[in-house]
Amino acid sequence: MTERRRKPQLGAPVRKFVLLAVAAALALPLASCTSETPRNGPRTASPGNSAASPSLGRPGTVADRLEAPWSIAFHGDTPLVSERDSGRILELDRDGEARAVGKVGDARPMGEGGLLGLAVHKGHLYAYYTAIVENRIERYEIKGRPGSLRLGPPRKILDGIPAASFHNGGRLAFGPDGMLYATVGDAGVEGRAQDRRSLAGKILRLTPEGRVPDDNPFPGSPVYSYGHRNPQGLAWDDDGTLYAAEFGQDTWDELNVIEAGGNYGWPEVEGIAKKQDKGKGKGDGKGAFVDPVQQWRPVEASPSGIAIAGSSLYIANLRGERLREVPLAEPGTYTEHFTRRYGRLRDVVTAPDGTLWVLTNNTDGRGDPGPDDDRVLRVRVKK
Numbered sequence: 001m002t003e004r005r006r007k008p009q010l011g012a013p014v015r016k017f018v019l020l021a022v023a024a025a026l027a028l029p030l031a032s033c034t035s036e037t038p039r040n041g042p043r044t045a046s047p048g049n050s051a052a053s054p055s056l057g058r059p060g061t062v063a064d065r066l067e068a069p070w071s072i073a074f075h076g077d078t079p080l081v082s083e084r085d086s087g088r089i090l091e092l093d094r095d096g097e098a099r100a101v102g103k104v105g106d107a108r109p110m111g112e113g114g115l116l117g118l119a120v121h122k123g124h125l126y127a128y129y130t131a132i133v134e135n136r137i138e139r140y141e142i143k144g145r146p147g148s149l150r151l152g153p154p155r156k157i158l159d160g161i162p163a164a165s166f167h168n169g170g171r172l173a174f175g176p177d178g179m180l181y182a183t184v185g186d187a188g189v190e191g192r193a194q195d196r197r198s199l200a201g202k203i204l205r206l207t208p209e210g211r212v213p214d215d216n217p218f219p220g221s222p223v224y225s226y227g228h229r230n231p232q233g234l235a236w237d238d239d240g241t242l243y244a245a246e247f248g249q250d251t252w253d254e255l256n257v258i259e260a261g262g263n264y265g266w267p268e269v270e271g272i273a274k275k276q277d278k279g280k281g282k283g284d285g286k287g288a289f290v291d292p293v294q295q296w297r298p299v300e301a302s303p304s305g306i307a308i309a310g311s312s313l314y315i316a317n318l319r320g321e322r323l324r325e326v327p328l329a330e331p332g333t334y335t336e337h338f339t340r341r342y343g344r345l346r347d348v349v350t351a352p353d354g355t356l357w358v359l360t361n362n363t364d365g366r367g368d369p370g371p372d373d374d375r376v377l378r379v380r381v382k383k
Helices: 022-026 030-034 190-194
Strands: 060-063 069-075 078-083 088-092 098-103 115-121 124-130 135-143 155-161 172-174 180-184 202-206 223-226 230-236 242-247 253-258 294-296 303-309 312-317 323-327 334-337 345-350 356-360 376-379
Touching: 069 345, 069 356, 078 115, 088 115, 115 180, 124 172, 135 180, 155 180, 155 202, 180 230, 230 312, 242 303, 253 303, 303 356, 312 356
Parallel strands: 069 115, 115 172, 230 303, 303 345
Antiparallel strands: 060 376, 069 078, 078 088, 088 098, 115 124, 124 135, 135 155, 172 180, 180 202, 202 223, 230 242, 242 253, 253 294, 303 312, 312 323, 312 345, 323 334, 345 356, 356 376
């Protein structure tokens, strides 16, 4: 089957993007925002369910039969995988065999909570996890050689992050500035997202040791951006632009360009709204809410991990069960890959060799697992 390339309703991007075809968009009813009909006329499209595509190779299985995996990070060439419910951190060998290198003993699986995001930086593993009453970020020294890796004792990076059985965020990533970024959901209390005194509903920025950088937008605060509902994807392009994927509520999921100090609107707005921040909650009331550069209906998306490879950004989608490709040169368009072929997709990362590694998530209690789930898939990027 073929893929489909679609132009959803465009956002009001930050600085580097220009809103196109405003007059045409205003003439369309809201229901047409996710239509498969492009602006230059009708076209027949088939679901993007092909095993290989013009831009991606055929996926191969690296590892299988994982239990509710959530995140992939590389220590050199060695992949490390977190399992949400077991709290285990696994290393995968060249044959895809999994071996536990450690377990986060304080992680407590509850709903969407548990052991979530991983990041590796200068020989240390960083883990974001849900404890009994809070979310925490900890750091562990990685010891040993591939095949016999082990973790040193935990060191606290940040605690006191609001937790719940849903909307925990949980993605960790190091930026090109060497700082640690973390996505945090609103933990079910919407008003926290606009309260800059709360860590909930935010993207946080910390030094590798857990201190607040001097150049953060709000002095003395780890908050980098706010007004988020449940962001779970972080990636930077070669120019240093930060992208984030975010779960909406019932209407729109989002792809955002993140600016330091930006207010992304939740819960006052969802998706593209073109509304001003009037100072509700604890917002500064001085500027516009930042609109997403793309938005999708949750049934087609529910975006989690994201990665940039070559000239495109790739988004793993849970409910939408597809890998979405957004060309950086045309951020208002996208192509869908492997739709409904591998089930729920939780994470996508760029491996050291430039391939994409995609993590399925069918054993998390919301999917329909097959006998080999969950899997790590390896996909070659052709361009």
